[in-house]
Amino acid sequence: MALLQISEPGQSTAPHQHRLAVGIDLGTTNSLVASVRSGDVQTLPDEDGSHLLSSVVRYHEDGVEVGAVAAQHAITDPMNTIVSVKRFMGRGISDLRLLGNKLPYHFIDEDKAVPRIHTRGGDVSATEVSAEILKALKRRAVKTLGEEIQGAVITVPAYFDEAQRQATKDAATLAGLNVLRLLNEPTAAAVAYGLDSGQEGVIAVYDLGGGTFDISILRLNQGVFEVLATGGDSALGGDDFDHVIAEWILQQADYEADPEPQLVRLLMHASRNAKETLSEQTEADILIDADEIQWHGSLSRDQMDALIEPLIRKTLMSCRRALRDAEIGNQDIIEIVMVGGSTRVPHVRNKVGEFFECEPLVSIDPDRVVAIGAALQADVLVGNKTDEDMLLLDIIPLSLGIETMGGLSEKIIHRNTPIPVSRAQDFTTYKDGQTAMAVHVVQGERELVSDCRSLAHFELRGFPPQVAGAPRIRVTFQVDADGLLSVHAREENSGTEASVDVKPSYGLTDEEIESMLRASMDHAQEDMLARTLREEQVEAERVVEALDSAIKADAALLTDDERRLISETRDRLIAARVGDDPGLIKKAITELEAACEDFVARRMNTSIRKAMKGHSVDEYATED
Amino acid sequence: MTDALSTNYFKLFEIPVSYDVDLDQVQHRYRDLQKAVHPDKYANASSQERRISMQHTSLINQALHTLKHPVERAMYLLQLKDVVFTMDNETTMDAAFLMEQMEMREKLEAVREQNDPLAELDSMSADVKSNMNNMADEFKRAYASDDLDDAREAVRKLQFLNKAKNEIDELAASIEDEII
Secondary structure: OOHHHHHOOOOOOOOOOOOOOOEEOOOEEEEEEEEEEOEEEEOOOOOOOOOOOOOOOEEOOOEEEEOOHHHOOOOOOOOOEEHHHHHHOOOHHHOOOOOOOOOOEEEEEOOOOOEEEEEEOOOOOOHHHHHHHHHHHHHHHHHHHHOOOOOEEEEEOOOOOHHHHHHHHHHHHHOOOOEEEEHHHHHHHHHHHOOOOOOOOEEEEEOOOOOOOEEEEEEOOOEEEEEEEEEEEEOOHHHHHHHHHHHHHHHHHHOOOOHHHHHHHHHHHHHHHHHHHHHHOOEEEEEEOOOOOOEEEEHHHHHHHHHHHHHHHHHHHHHHHHHHHHHHHHHHEEEEEOHHHHOOOEEEEEEEEHHOOOOOOOOOOOHHHHHHHHHHHHHHHOOOOOOOOOOEEOOOOOOOEEEEEEHEEEEEEEEOOOOOOEEEEEEEEOOOOOOOOEEEEOOOOEHHHHHOOEEEEEEEEOOOOOOOOOEEEOEEEEEEEOOOOEEEEOOOOOOEEEEEEEEOOOOHHHHHHHHHHHHOOOOOHHHHHHHHHHHHHHHHHHHHHHHHHHHHHHHOOOOOHHHHHOOOOOOOOEEEHHHOOOOHHHHHHHHHHHHHHHHHHHHHHHHHHHHHHHHHHHHHHHOO | OOOOOOOOOOOOHOOOOOOOOOOOHHHHHHHHHHHOOOHHOOOOOOOOHHHHHHHHHHHHHHHHHHOOHHHHHHHHHHHHHOOOOOOOOOOOOHHHHHHHHHHHHHHHHHHHHOOHHHHHHHHHHHHHHHHHHHHHHHHHHHHHHOHHHHHHHHHHHHHHHHHHHHHHHHHHHHHHHHHH
């Protein structure tokens, strides 16, 4: 046991030290940060006591404003004030055009994959705008909690595709947050309601936010939240309610020209106020006083219900599909959780209740419920609740495949498959002597590649020429717990390999992120080196800490030789860690990991056997 | 010591190697296995442990899929007896069966002209399901008596039927969407 006595003076972390982690709901309209403090989960307010941070970023020549201050200028300074940026995440310029020509921004349509919005502070991508919101939340958390944040759980709509998830994770990287997990918003809401305690059965989460709609069907059992199916529309939300009301106003005012950006903002603002009024009252007074239009009128709740009815019907269509995918009937749903500000609209609640034949759950503020769930999960993941039984099992919302002959998509992983998942499929060549193959990765349910979202292109090159149909090219898809994909291709006869971490076609490249990080620092070169060194040191600490607790728990699984080897390589890592060469630390980590590979795998097997053993004991007990 | 990554799915879930599986039990064990290996349980571990955890979780998810799926499960049982389906192009030569399938396809293509296409699709779906059950029984019989050629033939037909069932369901879904 000599091994356990080695410790680094002043560096040891107490085993049960509380680590600070936050949950972040990065919403279309509003964003929130929440944290668990002394057992209590709370959303964190700003200095003025406001919990919601408007997801609005305003660019100046020399800086940015985020939140209510920025939102005040949405109407007067629309070109430099970015609202609802979540709708642009992971999107290409052509997608943005589809979102409607009512967007006031000046998009830069150059050859870069990611569209940029031109502002007076420079051209910015949706990822960078989101990073500003995350930074503001991070500042708020650090200020309120008074210490550094170890990690964050960031929520995304369950229906977000790969590109949108990757863009969200990139935004977190830019904001300097360590992402513990990207968590689906509906799952977070179910966690917040504590529906795992005492309940067993199938629930539905209906999440209608400002710009996205999600429906998830989950099975709850002894702390395990298992997502069975998910569906939705990543471009449908309360903003669309505002749109139809705004159009109605234009109609009523007999205005036929294309409204200018400023007028659009004004109309949207008025529509939104009317919508919110109609959640409480049956009649809303609307006054439009602009240069182009002077109009005064009123909108009744019944009128609004009729305007938004087609949109609600669209959401219920997604619900039907999700139920069928889960092989569940409406009557099997024991609880329906309502999430998102748009579920305050009475007509939405009524229609959803009717559809699922049960009274919707609305007791937690629908604006805060997601952040609260995310904070609870962050607290578990960061290691503050080691005895916690809670486990969230997610699925992939949209099928992943590759393009085959004729522009067809061959699905490799189907939607609603539990993740993480790894799946391989064999392909072959169609021409004699072919020595390369282009792999085009797509996401979506449609048969034609042109109807699916293009995620990435890469090539497997240099395998030996063979007759058509002879090569065996195995393409392996690996999706991690965050829903992010990596793809690997290998020609089996020759062993030629190629692989790619899927950086979506509409995503920022690693180099771009690196240079953005660099740009945000004062003495670029020095700081980057310092940052890399710090990162390697933190990873080294993590590795040593994990190893020590592994050995403490399972020393019996080690042979004497292994123990000696591990102890030696561990010493080398500790020596490297105090130095200032990140390369050396990285090398020492790799060596230690190599020495531990068998041990780690054996531990995993042991924990599997333990999990299964618990079973046989239980069963004997019940059978006897 | 058994290695989870190389053990067979039935052993991993500690259930008998058989076509008949208790799906509740599978689901229950799946949760227990996930509690032991899921990456969230290793959120603070080294990247090595996280990688190994992800491999194991992926395997358990793959195992769950195989054990639950009526066709995949049969194929997997054959694979355990070294009968490997190389590509999806294996096809049955049973003329009567193929004829039935063709008739079914024709009916499916014309279903939109029916008075009540959804009811028609429901009944077609029920027919295919019952055919699948019969074919699964045929597979079980052949497999149990180690008649692997017959078992393989049953799997080929199961693949056919399963594909037909998916097509019927998809058509029903798109007709429903149009109605809403």
